[in-house]
Amino acid sequence: MRAFLGDLLDLLLPPACGRCRAPVPRAAALCARCDAALSRLPASACRRCGEAPARLHSRWLRCAPCEGRESALLACVASVAFEGEIERWIHRFKYPSPGPAGLDPAPGAVLAALIREAARRAPGAEPALVVPVPLHPRRLRERGFNPAAQLARALAREHGIRCAPAALERIRDTPSQTGLSRRARRRNVAGAFRARSARRLPARIWLVDDVVTTGSTLEEAARALRRAGAREVVGICVARTPRRSAAPFSSPSTRRPRGSRGAAARDRPAS
Ligand SMILES: [Zn+2]
Ligand SMILES: [Zn+2]
Numbered sequence: 330m331r332a333f334l335g336d337l338l339d340l341l342l343p344p345a346c347g348r349c350r351a352p353v354p355r356a357a358a359l360c361a362r363c364d365a366a367l368s369r370l371p372a373s374a375c376r377r378c379g380e381a382p383a384r385l386h387s388r389w390l391r392c393a394p395c396e397g398r399e400s401a402l403l404a405c406v407a408s409v410a411f412e413g414e415i416e417r418w419i420h421r422f423k424y425p426s427p428g429p430a431g432l433d434p435a436p437g438a439v440l441a442a443l444i445r446e447a448a449r450r451a452p453g454a455e456p457a458l459v460v461p462v463p464l465h466p467r468r469l470r471e472r473g474f475n476p477a478a479q480l481a482r483a484l485a486r487e488h489g490i491r492c493a494p495a496a497l498e499r500i501r502d503t504p505s506q507t508g509l510s511r512r513a514r515r516r517n518v519a520g521a522f523r524a525r526s527a528r529r530l531p532a533r534i535w536l537v538d539d540v541v542t543t544g545s546t547l548e549e550a551a552r553a554l555r556r557a558g559a560r561e562v563v564g565i566c567v568a569r570t571p572r573r574s575a576a577p578f579s580s581p582s583t584r585r586p587r588g589s590r591g592a593a594a595r596d597r598p599a600s
Contacts, residue, residue: 347435358438368410370569376404376452379569390452401551405564408447411540415568419539423476441483443567448484451563456533459485459492462550465502481537497553498525514545522550524557532560542570
């Protein structure tokens with residue numbers, strides 16, 4: 330019955346690419362060509378820092394420097410580099426224009442496909458809970474919705490696991506991280522989050538945000554989850570800011586192959 334309704338819907342409203350309107354298979358947000366315009370992170374990227382080393386260590390698939398680094402996050406994965414097309418998609422998703430154009434479902438569909446693709450890169454077992462990085466209540470009122478919570482819901486739905494948008498709260502309204510150095514970012518978000526309930530959280534959690542830059546925000550949010558009982562926290566993001574532009578102490582930049590595979594085009598495991 331459901332398949333029949335799907336076929337009927339395809340007939341009445343043929344699925345189209347969210348960018349160029351070319352016909353696409355149902356459940357695909359973009360056609361293969363538009364999907365290829367996004368710059369995929371290589372499958373061999375370190376699952377914590379995103380750099381592409383020759384060898385990944387342990388079951389957490391981290392590079393050698395990350396293996397030795399203390400962090401509340403066991404891993405932090407993303408599917409694309411935050412450059413080019415994806416910046417526009419994320420901007421349209423976070424700041425929908427007023428009027429009919431703001432109702433376009435394409436940005437949400439593209440980002441949902443990419444967050445699901447990122448989760449397929451996550452090392453370790455599937456978690457019991459998905460938690461978004463929360464906005465401060467004042468920002469939430471201004472914006473009307475938390476983009477990270479929408480992504481977390483899309484991910485939880487696909488995996489059939491629980492999403493807890495209110496598990497964490499942002500207790501400090503921190504200024505934007507944009508333009509701050511790595512150290513300043515860390516100071517800026519220190520103590521910004523806490524678990525809302527005194528109840529113990531499950532051991533494994535996926536922590537969701539749209540973009541990871543230095544990882545300071547996710548790190549701080551993961552710390553709050555760990556304090557509330559979580560043991561294995563993995564960050565899941567749509568995009569990662571390339572190190573060469575994000576980190577003041579960046580290693581020599583690595584060239585990334587422009588991948589063309591991926592969930593936004595075909596919505597099934599890419600690697
Ligand atoms: Zn297209
Ligand atoms: Zn690494």
